[in-house]
Amino acid sequence: MTSETGNARAAEMTSDTMTSGRRNGASPGAGWGVVLLAHGSQRGNHTIDGLRDMVRRLQSHLGEDNAKVRMACMEFIQPDLPKAVAGLVADGCTDITVMPFLLGQGTHSTEDLAEGMERSLEADPHIRIKATAVFGADPALVEIVRQRVQAQVSQRNGSAGSITTGTTDAPMGVMLVKAGTRSQAEDHLWLYEMGRMLEEQLGAGFAVAVAQSHFGPPTMEEAAADLVERQGAASVTCVPYIFFPGLILTRNIIGGVKTLERKYPGVGFAVTPTLGVDDGLVELTAQRILDAAYD
Structure with a gap:
């Protein structure tokens, strides 16, 4: 896939699929699922352990009764986005918010994200799915x-x-x-x-x-x-x-x-140490997810 094609598809997803689930002004409730979508790593356990910790803390922050939070990665670590979405659908979720756990823009936040969301919709066309923006300069x-x-x-x-x-x-x-x-x-x-x-x-x-x-x-x-x-x-x-x-x-x-x-x-x-699962990062991630879900 060329960069231009990926960017065009990402833009299309942003204007249509990524926002279609909220056009009626509904807020997340029963059936709301969240996917924390990270890059992934092929070395060591720091990444997967850190992501599991982040998912656990996000689940606590968002509330067990309000959302089901899952982890996915774009490379190296399973599940990928379509598999994570399928797992949420199996758990009764029909309204999915994807949080790209990425610090900045790039191919992963355009081509790969759009492709993963398209594959998820092809597998479960009845769901509503949208993505937040990457963190960027915050x-x-x-x-x-x-x-x-x-x-x-x-x-x-x-x-x-x-x-x-x-x-x-x-x-x-x-x-x-x-x-x-x-x-x-x-x-x-x-x-x-x-x-x-x-x-x-x-x-x-x-x-x-x-x-x-x-x-x-x-x-x-x-x-x-x-x-x-x-x-x-x-x-x-x-x-x-x-x-x-x-x-x-x-x-x-x-x-x-x-x-x-x-x-x-x-x-x-x-x-210095890496960012890790910082309290401020957990709060920011949860707020990004809620802002997108209620938009």
């Missing part, structure tokens, strides 16, 4: 990242209090690194917006640059050059902007930081 996620940076800097400073940057002449660098994708350049616009919002929230004394873990620009090398060579940062806190630990974290992000440490031996580098 203030709630910016706040989660800001807290990660604050915790790391406080640990470095030996204090659990507020962030101190020392001198405004040497800003504290922050590198926000998302998982690498082969998407078009415009699919990274949300990442630059996240970086801008994060720098604004951190305030004076901080410099933020964004990067991909691999697959091309913006690269970690380019981000480090911006922070260290252009802006004069003496330390860089790297924030892995991914949900769970895995090969991308260990090989690409931490491996990339080690390369940068050799290139800039006078700069102090540190890496």
Whole structure:
């Protein structure tokens, strides 16, 4: 499938199928199912364990009597979206909300999502199915990242209090690194917006640059050059902007930081934990689901 075809199909699903279930103004009730649709991972148990935890907490947040929440993945981990939807249908659900558990736009949020929803409708044409948007540049996620940076800097400073940057002449660098994708350049616009919002929230004394873990620009090398060579940062806190630990974290992000440490031996580098199943992330995910369901 070409990118243009996938985008056209996704747009069609957005204007018709993704919204048709709510045109009568009905709110979710009996028969409401929710699918948390993640990317998936072929290495380790962190992803599947984290997704199960997120599903459990979403189920508790939305209420056992109000919704049935299931997990699905686009790659590597079963069930896929059509199988998860079929399971909900077997449990009596006819009104399905899909939450793409994805941080930004790309092929998975257009072509793959549209195809999975079409397959679900072909198998069960009587159901109503719609999808929320991906997270994108959201203030709630910016706040989660800001807290990660604050915790790391406080640990470095030996204090659990507020962030101190020392001198405004040497800003504290922050590198926000998302998982690498082969998407078009415009699919990274949300990442630059996240970086801008994060720098604004951190305030004076901080410099933020964004990067991909691999697959091309913006690269970690380019981000480090911006922070260290252009802006004069003496330390860089790297924030892995991914949900769970895995090969991308260990090989690409931490491996990339080690390369940068050799290139800039006078700069102090540190890496924060991944996003994980953060309370704020659970709240944001639940709100996105409810907003879409009641739209």
